[in-house]
Amino acid sequence: MKETGKVVKAIDKTLKKKSSFADTCKKVSKMSLYLMAFLLPILFLPWTANVLDFNKQALLIFLVFISVFAWLLNVLISGRVKINLGLVHIPVGVLLLVYLVSTIFSSWRHGSFWGWPLVTSESLITVICLVLLYILVVNIFEKKEIFHFLSFMVFSAGLACFYGILQLFGLYLIPIGFTRAQSFNTLGSVNILGITAAVLLPLTIMMIIALKKKLYRILFGIAALIFTITLLALNFYIAWWLVIAGAALIFAFGMQRRDLFDNRWLILPMFFLAIGLMFAFFRFSIPGMPQMPVEFFLRQAPTLKISTKALQENPVIGTGPGTFSYVFAKHKDISFNQSDLWNTGFTWGSSKALTVLATVGALGALAFVVLLAVFLFYGTLFLFKKKETDDYMFNWSLGLGVFISFMVLSISYFLYSSNLTLDFIYFALIASFIALIYSEKKEFELKPSSLITLIFTFGITVTFVFGLGLFILEGQRYVSSVNYLSGISLWQKGETDLSLMKLERAVSISPGIDLYWRELAQAYLNNINIVANKQDLTIDERRQAVQASINRAVNAGKVSSDTNPASVENWSARGFVYQSMIGTVGGTKDWAVEAYKEAAKLAPSNPIHPTQAGISILSHVALLGEDASQERSELLEEAANFFRKAIELKTDYAPAHFQLARVYLAQGRQDEMVLSLENAKQAAPFDVGLAFQLGLVYFQKQDYVKAAAELERAVVLNPNYANALYFLGLTYYELGEKNMAIALFERILELNPGHEVATRILENMKTGKRALAGISEPETPIVPIEEIEE
Structure with a gap:
């Protein structure tokens, strides 16, 4: 009997240890999500080229997979799993599937999967992590924990807005170079700052109304005040329309459910409705507010036109997530060339909706619309359904705040672009609302010999392997990004050798990123003159060093466009490398012209590439001997045709007019040369070199x-x-x-x-x-x- 008692005690002790470890895993899973909700809006780090979204994505990947691993360990140890099942989850899965297919057939798969140097928030890995976030929230959080999760997110956004306000007024708390700018904040652009405040304001108002504890009301009151000051300081008209929408929805639902709603609280949405209408319609500025930084973004009409053209070429799945910059370069109207921003690229359209339409195609746009429709349907059912429970009033108020904030953010997707923080808030709101209205979970027991246990164990193993692989790859990407920025900084300081070493390390760690190869090619190209003038080397050593830099520049330029042939910047940089080698390396004239032709195919309305192709030909003509008159004549006419093409694209493009004048000078056509120079003068009246040349x-x-x-x-x-x-x-x-x-x-x-x-x-x-x-x-x-x- 004593032996039996010892065995029982040992088993009991083992079970308690397992239970304790399982509980610890569950806590780690939840704490990871809390930490994510608080850190993501305020995070920025200075040692990568993209200080905001690249670092936020790294945080998202790390904490999401930590949470997933901890949850799965809890399931394995406890032998039980509770899953929130329902048809309501299908649209989220469909959205992920559409992004997966679009990425597989993307014009640049690497960029569409990882994001940077393309748009980080639109990448497949970001969508995967946001869907995993959704799965975790609806399965591991109870209703009370949803409140804590949302509170962390709101307070963090409040801190971000407070920091943004200080920046706008020139109060730089963290003066480290790039942060000493009025436009810098931890959320994104100044307009995104305003949209975030407008999106979270309804949720904050409902928290103030629903909560009974004085401390909570004070904290959320401070957050609401910060959001309001942010909106007043920015005075962004789209943000005001979002405030109007949110306040109107709170007022409408409050009037509809007067059985739950204390009408005295309606003064809050009425106040914001009045403020929003006043600023939206009259557009006046408040005295004492700082002058806002100028932010350029595409309007709806040109974006719709560009997206329509892109849709005609890739109607179903688009060009790939995050590739709007390629779509813009290829399909922008020639009328852009008459504006001051003619040579500016845009990574986003006027709105997320139109951007998704162009890059993820009709399926992507449809998936978002279905997700919105399903959420709207289930949300309306919940808000109008009467249910007598002790915590119904609080859950209904919290659900209403989440629902309205989600609707406001959805409206903003049709009016403006997005970023990773806003997309995180989007999925956090969806998951929180679903967890509130569908809190019942089905429990499965993982018996040792059952088929479901085998299937679940296999799924866990695959997830572990996949997650571990992502951890390693993301770590490599991060290290390479740090080396890249370090290399660029060292080059600017004149430390050439160290700079090249850092850039070479960046491409060796992440050879799939075209930007690193492109910048490395430029660095090698600039290094040619440096090593050629090094007095501490012998003539033979200098010659060998120059030849090595030439070979490396040509190779890096070629690899950049081979890595990502959809990028006009890669072909343009490759052409410039070849152009710089004319007279040094045989055949580079033809290579340069072909590279610029490829660039012109990807950006047919840009006059730079035909102009550069013509300049490449003129550089070759200057090397021809007197006995090559026929070849010279043919090449001069070919160059002239390139310059005329550039002038057709942009009539006031001074470089093309000037280069055409050079052709006419070489052809002995004096009157036409003068006319071209006069045209160039009209296009560039403040160009001192042109004034000098025309005077001569x-x-x-x-x-x-x-x-x-x-x-x-x-x-x-x-x-x-x-x-x-x-x-x-x-x-x-x-x-x-x-x-x-x-x-x-x-x-x-x-x-x-x-x-x-x-x-x-x-x-x-x-x-x-x-x-x-x-x-x-x-x-x-x-x-x-x-x-x-x-």
């Missing part, structure tokens, strides 16, 4: 009046421009303005003491001789104006 042309044509006008313009733009002063002095001399000419050459000698030619000319003019007596006539140089790079 008129000087050579002996039209001294026009030459003086252009050279005077060049001197006004740059008073110390010695070459312009030189030719302007000669022009004044030809116009009979001898004293003015002498004054200019005296000025030249002040800038260039002892200049032999200027001294001789000045002596000639003072002694009454011809200015250029004994001096050869100056040639007309071609001074290229600055080319605009993408």
